[in-house]
Amino acid sequence: MTEKAIEAKKKGQKKSSEDYTYIGMVFHRLTRHKLAMAGVFMLIFIVLFVFVGPLIWRLDPNAQIEGLEGLFNPASRAHPMGTDDYGRDVLARMFFGGRISLFIGFASAISSTLLGAIVGLVAGYYGGWADNILMRFTDAMLSIPTFPLLIALASVFGKGVWQIILVIVVFGWMVDARLVRGLVLSLKEQEYVEAARAIGASANRIMWRHLFPNTLAVLIVSTTIGIGGNIIYEASISFLGFGVQAPFASWGNMLQNAQQFIWNSPRLIIYPGLAIFMTVLGFNFFGDGLRDAIDPKLKL
Amino acid sequence: MRDYIIRRVLGMIPLILIVMIVSFGIFSLVPNPFAALIENPRIKKADIQRLIKAWGFDLPWYLRFFKWFSGVIRGDWGPSLLYPGSTARDVIARRLPVTMRVMGLELLVSLVIALPIGIISAVKQYSMTDYVVTVFSFLGMSMPSFWLGLMMMMLFSVVLKRPSGVPLLPAGGIITPGLEQAPFWVKLGDRAQYLVMPVFVLSFLSIGYYARYMRSSMLEVVRQDYIRTARAKGVPERSVINKHALRNAMIPIVTLIALSVPGIVGGAAITETIFNIPGMGSLIIQAEIKADYPTAMIGLMLSSVLVIVFNLVADIVYAWVDPRIKYS
Amino acid sequence: MDNREVLVDIKNLRTFFYTEDGVVPAVDGIDLTIHRGEVVGLVGESGCGKSVTALSIIRLIPNPPGKIIGGEIFFHGEDLLKKNEEDMRVIRGDKISMIFQEPMTSLNPVYTIGDQISEAITLHQKIDAAEAKKRTIEMIRLVGIPEPERRFSQYPHEMSGGMRQRVMIAMALSSNPDLLISDEATTALDVTIQAQILDLMRGLQKKLGMAILIITHNLAVVAEMAETIAIAYAGKIVENASAKEIFKSPRHPYTYGLLQSIPKFTEKKTNEPLPAIEGMVPSPYHMPKGCRFNPRCPFATEKCREEEPEILELTPGHLVRCFHPIES
Numbered sequence: 001m002t003e004k005a006i007e008a009k010k011k012g013q014k015k016s017s018e019d020y021t022y023i024g025m026v027f028h029r030l031t032r033h034k035l036a037m038a039g040v041f042m043l044i045f046i047v048l049f050v051f052v053g054p055l056i057w058r059l060d061p062n063a064q065i066e067g068l069e070g071l072f073n074p075a076s077r078a079h080p081m082g083t084d085d086y087g088r089d090v091l092a093r094m095f096f097g098g099r100i101s102l103f104i105g106f107a108s109a110i111s112s113t114l115l116g117a118i119v120g121l122v123a124g125y126y127g128g129w130a131d132n133i134l135m136r137f138t139d140a141m142l143s144i145p146t147f148p149l150l151i152a153l154a155s156v157f158g159k160g161v162w163q164i165i166l167v168i169v170v171f172g173w174m175v176d177a178r179l180v181r182g183l184v185l186s187l188k189e190q191e192y193v194e195a196a197r198a199i200g201a202s203a204n205r206i207m208w209r210h211l212f213p214n215t216l217a218v219l220i221v222s223t224t225i226g227i228g229g230n231i232i233y234e235a236s237i238s239f240l241g242f243g244v245q246a247p248f249a250s251w252g253n254m255l256q257n258a259q260q261f262i263w264n265s266p267r268l269i270i271y272p273g274l275a276i277f278m279t280v281l282g283f284n285f286f287g288d289g290l291r292d293a294i295d296p297k298l299k300l
Numbered sequence: 301m302r303d304y305i306i307r308r309v310l311g312m313i314p315l316i317l318i319v320m321i322v323s324f325g326i327f328s329l330v331p332n333p334f335a336a337l338i339e340n341p342r343i344k345k346a347d348i349q350r351l352i353k354a355w356g357f358d359l360p361w362y363l364r365f366f367k368w369f370s371g372v373i374r375g376d377w378g379p380s381l382l383y384p385g386s387t388a389r390d391v392i393a394r395r396l397p398v399t400m401r402v403m404g405l406e407l408l409v410s411l412v413i414a415l416p417i418g419i420i421s422a423v424k425q426y427s428m429t430d431y432v433v434t435v436f437s438f439l440g441m442s443m444p445s446f447w448l449g450l451m452m453m454m455l456f457s458v459v460l461k462r463p464s465g466v467p468l469l470p471a472g473g474i475i476t477p478g479l480e481q482a483p484f485w486v487k488l489g490d491r492a493q494y495l496v497m498p499v500f501v502l503s504f505l506s507i508g509y510y511a512r513y514m515r516s517s518m519l520e521v522v523r524q525d526y527i528r529t530a531r532a533k534g535v536p537e538r539s540v541i542n543k544h545a546l547r548n549a550m551i552p553i554v555t556l557i558a559l560s561v562p563g564i565v566g567g568a569a570i571t572e573t574i575f576n577i578p579g580m581g582s583l584i585i586q587a588e589i590k591a592d593y594p595t596a597m598i599g600l601m602l603s604s605v606l607v608i609v610f611n612l613v614a615d616i617v618y619a620w621v622d623p624r625i626k627y628s
Numbered sequence: 629m630d631n632r633e634v635l636v637d638i639k640n641l642r643t644f645f646y647t648e649d650g651v652v653p654a655v656d657g658i659d660l661t662i663h664r665g666e667v668v669g670l671v672g673e674s675g676c677g678k679s680v681t682a683l684s685i686i687r688l689i690p691n692p693p694g695k696i697i698g699g700e701i702f703f704h705g706e707d708l709l710k711k712n713e714e715d716m717r718v719i720r721g722d723k724i725s726m727i728f729q730e731p732m733t734s735l736n737p738v739y740t741i742g743d744q745i746s747e748a749i750t751l752h753q754k755i756d757a758a759e760a761k762k763r764t765i766e767m768i769r770l771v772g773i774p775e776p777e778r779r780f781s782q783y784p785h786e787m788s789g790g791m792r793q794r795v796m797i798a799m800a801l802s803s804n805p806d807l808l809i810s811d812e813a814t815t816a817l818d819v820t821i822q823a824q825i826l827d828l829m830r831g832l833q834k835k836l837g838m839a840i841l842i843i844t845h846n847l848a849v850v851a852e853m854a855e856t857i858a859i860a861y862a863g864k865i866v867e868n869a870s871a872k873e874i875f876k877s878p879r880h881p882y883t884y885g886l887l888q889s890i891p892k893f894t895e896k897k898t899n900e901p902l903p904a905i906e907g908m909v910p911s912p913y914h915m916p917k918g919c920r921f922n923p924r925c926p927f928a929t930e931k932c933r934e935e936e937p938e939i940l941e942l943t944p945g946h947l948v949r950c951f952h953p954i955e956s
Contacts, residue, residue, distance in 0.1 A: 035435070136318065139611075140604075142607075143605075144322065144323075144600060144604045145563075145607065147581070148581075148596075151569070151589070152327070152600065153326065236446065255446065255447060262453060266458070269447070270451070277443055280444070281442040284442050529735065529736075529799075532726045533725075533747065533748045547736075551738075623737065
């Protein structure tokens with residue numbers, strides 16, 4: 001804390017905006033943002049649900065109850081969310097499905113952000129024909145409509161968790177690439193870059209040591225919001241039959257499975273969909289609040 | 301301006317080429333494109349051989365690309381493997397209007413609802429209205445469309461029924477079988493009931509986005525110095541918003557709309573699939589799943605080309621609407 | 629004593645800002661009088677409350693977070709703070725006009741300057757569009773812009789900063805107001821352009837006879853233009869006298885310090901550094917106890933640190949807020 005802040009505290013006055021560090025400021029603004037905090041709570045709940053749940057509720061998500069009576073059971077003490085079309089406990093599948101969906105969302109968001117950042121850094125810093133080629137390629141990829149591209153890639157790469165992550169990353173790096181490139185182009189002109197170059201810093205060093213940290217704020221926001229979007233992509237891909245395969249559960253493929261049973265067992269649709277919805281909502285609220293906290297100009 | 305357009309059009313060419321190569325490339329990674337046909341007992345071996353030869357699948361990939369490329373340019377878009385006997389072009393021609401109807405309606409509905417609430421939300425920032433609109437926008441943006449679609453289907457087709465026992469709203473399709481030749485008004489009324497749910501599901505998402513963009517654009521504009529000048533001049537608040545602010549705030553929105561137009565043609569794949577709508581989106585997905593690669597490649601390529609073209613349209617519209625922009 | 633009619637009489641104006649980080653007493657008890665046709669300068673450093681005073685007069689304080697919580701502003705005998713919004717709107721741009729600091733952003737980029745000036749005219753005068761256009765062109769000529777007919781259809785971005793400020797002046801004076809408030813109108817301009825604009829304002833003042841409230845931090849500007857000068861510090865007026873008096877015999881230590889810090893050509897060259905007032909303007913969240921200037925005042929005593937001085941008329945027409953004013 002600064003001296004003034006210490007003095008102010010002694011006098012019992014409130015700290016004012018001049019007395020915080022940068023990160024402190026961001027945190028302070030974030031905690032004030034109602035929606036962001038709502039998002040954080042939702043996420044904490046979901047994460048606890050998904051990671052701590054199975055420790056308490058020890059049923060095997062893939063275990064099938066024998067016999068026809070085991071199928072499509074409504075909520076009961078033994079199965080709070082009922083059973084599905086194979087007699088499996090829905091609650092347990094929700095836990096494990098959640099783990100997979102969250103993992104996929106997170107891993108793909110971070111990877112595509114990193115990949116995009118690298119492309120953007122190189123394109124923005126070197127400029128010239130490298131920039132031109134990279135950006136043309138980026139633009140072309142961006143023109144291809146999301147969904148068909150995802151499915152096309154999925155059908156080519158095959159089915160499975162790692163394949164989905166790969167697919168989403170291949171589809172998703174472009175947005176961050178453009179973002180970072182734009183940022184780098186404006187940062188590049190600032191004096192500290194010139195100064196670094198003047199003392200003989202290598203291009204690599206300038207890019208990673210000087211430019212990259214300044215793009216971090218934007219990238220963090222992008223990743224956060226990206227996780228939400230990617231979870232929906234994963235769910236969509238699994239929904240169409242690609243992606244996570246039986247017997248493993250993901251919220252997406254649980255929905256796909258449940259589609260045919262819309263007439264007799266609507267529960268199976270409500271739970272996984274609701275989970276996806278809440279998770280994405282949580283990430284969106286949080287990401288938006290984070291963006292407002294980092295860029296104070298936007299918040300009045 | 302003319303020079304700018306010419307330059308941009310020339311610049312589009314490499315983009316389109318890349319897109320074609322990517323479309324083609326993705327599908328050439330698949331080992332045996334005709335597997336599905338070969339397994340189909342109703343198709344003669346000789347026909348399959350003919351197809352293979354006609355579409356160049358017996359050639360190495362680079363030659364095949366040129367053959368495909370020249371075919372595409374000439375308007376020869378390949379066979380449809382999903383509908384043996386038709387060309388991909390016929391199938392697309394049949395499916396396109398369906399998608400355009402759904403998506404066009406969706407765009408209209410979304411804008412009519414989203415723009416005003418975005419504006420109101422910005423003007424009354426931090427009020428309850430703003431809060432509600434913001435939360436609602438987030439709901440829209442976070443909602444998985446297929447889940448919403450399924451839920452709506454559950455409600456309106458399974459739970460709610462008409463007095464006759466039939467679902468309140470049909471769960472899929474676009475027209476009641478048998479009514480294809482019915483008079484215009486009957487057809488219109490019939491079509492309408494099929495469109496309600498898909499359009500609702502699609503708009504729900506779009507409204508969230510558009511409202512949010514309109515809101516942030518308005519907020520940005522309302523903070524500007526020239527708004528303060530207008531007020532200092534004595535301009536009534538209503539005109540400050542509708543005349544001074546709106547005209548500026550709409551600029552980015554108009555570009556956004558121009559960029560959404562390709563979606564009218566590309567369609568929303570998953571929603572079309574759930575609601576069994578025979579449109580472009582579901583066509584591409586089905587083509588990919590059922591290994592109809594010629595159709596899939598063309599579909600992918602067409603949608604992408606439209607996006608590229610409308611990117612240019614968006615820039616031109618932007619220059620037309622904002623007097624500050626002068627492309628030299 | 630000034631025997632012109634009193635136009636504006638501000639009594640004990642208090643405008644506070646309620647922010648997340650605390651309450652900012654931007655204007656805390658300002659008294660100011662402007663007579664018909666008088667040119668009054670309001671001088672002070674950034675953050676001393678001068679702009680807020682101006683915005684308070686025409687009631688354009690953004691709420692939230694600002695609020696005029698006390699005082700009276702008499703205009704032609706009526707208290708503006710008691711008027712409703714509709715009445716204020718009639719006054720703004722017609723009887724009291726304001727021009728702002730940033731000419732680059734103070735004009736609406738999507739409308740021509742002709743339209744914007746005409747708007748100011750038609751808002752307050754019952755004339756048709758053609759007549760308004762004629763008058764607009766007159767105004768454009770009056771503010772010294774050549775080729776007014778051509779300029780009418782130009783957009784703001786096609787003009788330089790100096791020209792845009794002239795347009796602002798044209799807009800502000802189009803209805804021949806009683807009072808023109810110029811809020812740092814020349815601060816953002818190059819020195820030569822600044823001089824031109826000031827000349828223009830001086831000429832127009834002689835011609836049209838309106839009162840001007842010049843708000844600036846630049847003493848040189850008021851030296852040229854103002855008849856009466858009020859010095860503001862931390863939300864209060866600390867000295868108020870005729871321009872001659874202020875420059876010849878400043879009584880408040882702050883005024884004295886300001887004048888000392890201006891480099892002058894006529895002084896003998898010494899090797900001493902330019903005197904500056906020690907310390908910094910207090911943070912609005914942490915106002916010092918007692919006289920707000922005491923931490924920086926070389927003459928401060930214990931009394932200054934405990935009590936706030938009232939404003940006193942030391943000699944006729946010369947007001948000072950200080951316990952130990954400097955001898956004249």
